[in-house]
Amino acid sequence: MTDMRMYQQLSADIGFPESKMMPKMFAFVADEDEAKFMLAASPPATVEEIAEKTGFPLDKVESMVDPLFKKGLIYKSKKPDAIRYYKVRYFMQFHDATVLTPGIDQAFLDLWKAFEATEQREFQDAIKDQDFPQGMRVVPVNVSIESQNQVMAFEDVKTMVEEAEAVAVTNCSCRVIHGITDVPLEVCMQLNKAADYALERGTGRALTKSEAVEMLKMCEEEGLVHTVENKYGLGHVICNCDAEACGNWGHDRAYVKKFTAPSRFKASVEADLCTACGTCADRCFFDAVSMQGTDDTAIIDADKCMGCGICVPTCSGDAIVYEEVREKEFIPS
Template identity: 40%
Template sequence: MEELYRQLNTKFGLGNSKYLTEIWQILCTDEEAETANVLPGTADDISAKTGTDINDTNRTLLSLFKKGVAFKSTTNGKTKYKLAKNIVQFHDASLLWEGATQEYYDLWKKVMDEDFTGFMKSLPDTVKLPSFMRVIPVHESIEPQTTVLTYEQCAKIIEESDSVAVVKCPCRLSQRNCNAPLEACIQVNRGAEYTLDRGHGRKITKQEALEILKRSEEAGLVHMVENRSRGNVICNCCSCCCEMFRLMKSSGKKWILAPSRFLASISEECTSCGACVEVCPVNAIAMNGIASVKADDCMGCGLCATVCPVSAVTLGPVRPEGHIPV
């Protein structure tokens, strides 16, 4: 089985990870691990590859789906299963497995803090992959006269969705570095359907989702979405637990997170209270008499604008609408 685990680990770029091997041993039976290793395919495909009865194959695939190992899609009446597309998706999905224990959470913490961070640090500076996630600004921090694309506003994403669900934040489940709200990851449309199909989240109304957004903003969390034009997830992230924030800081790879279209600026009305410095998740504000923004580091989340007692902080567009990927 050791070679099988190494092969599975290699699919996620971590062939020699002992912690990921331990995760497989806890998460999957031998049969499930063998099935995962021959994905993708339909149940018939997998049955043929493994020589397993079709009924047993279907049960195994359903279990892998519930555990966050396999993802399914149906086209022309045929359901195909595939592995999580990367270690981040595997992390997020499998941490919501109903059988997860504290030991399991701790193993994922080690995988991300040690193995995946080490892998990212090893990448040459010339390597720049597509950003995993993109920051979107706190809605109330945008000046009313500013034209903002629909997708830049979490509220619009929710209002235009067909279905909404919420799950616990997998990063905070594993890292446990703060007391920020745990039930804070919002899923919409296909994401919501996936969550409810697995039985690992709960269906909520659009009003409940908006209330979660508001509580998240009040807790100093940053809204993030998938870095593409039509995503299915709104994460509400703290800088101490969020794997993307932690990875960006520890590896020095700024491309891991794409900033919003906006940049904070601070006027001379600043009273040097330091509230913006304290709330900034990426240390992009320095206090030099009055607060000043380090433009190269600012992610455009807008938290600084929401805490300024004298409204000295504003957010303005500095990137074109095309900054949002298609």
């Protein structure tokens, strides 16, 4: 019978000490020897140190490295003196890395889906009134309409890919879990070390800078919202998020601004130019647009607008004013 205590410890270490489902998810992807290896790889450790801590022969430890790395359960810290290994540290690391493992079992994806519908939802409800910095931030659409805005480097996806030393693209782990196929799947852009990691694991495909910019433009045309880590410097990922599956919004987008910061921009409508086509209402998945103006023209609720700009390039009347409404606000560095 499986001893679940190691899996409970692994769950606790990524922030879910009380979870009933997370230990089962760890047990799905790691056998007991692998769980023991992972616990020994904290703090980061060489294969010799892991052999000593686990009591496994060195050749066994060495043979376990590649499968654990490929499954997204351990990471490598390459230093001049040695390679050290460390176990998955964060919830989103565990989510993204394991879900994208080539050949992953559908039953594992179903566990994730069930977790999101129950424990993750309860967790989000429990913390919604607490103060914490949003982990992610919406970045304005600015490949399709770049001439209209004075975007800064930290909110310019084009600059981000141009400044990155390496860019790769992976499938979107959220859409993989939910089996969503009506919007592009391979749009999760990885930068620098994250790109190197995806390529080494075999979960990503290298992009040239121009391919990456073209992909960002395609995402804007498809109505996907650019979302990055909520900090000034170049992050590791540019998500291109959809309405239904994306984990960045919190469940049902009920209190989206709690988890993801809006951009500095907001959209509004010049009623005289609006043809009442309704395209903006169809494209906005933050429910910010209603067709309730004079002659059923569009009205945008400034409180709900996340400033993504996805409604702008497709406006048939060129009626949407998309402008900076805040100075460079505080963003965690």
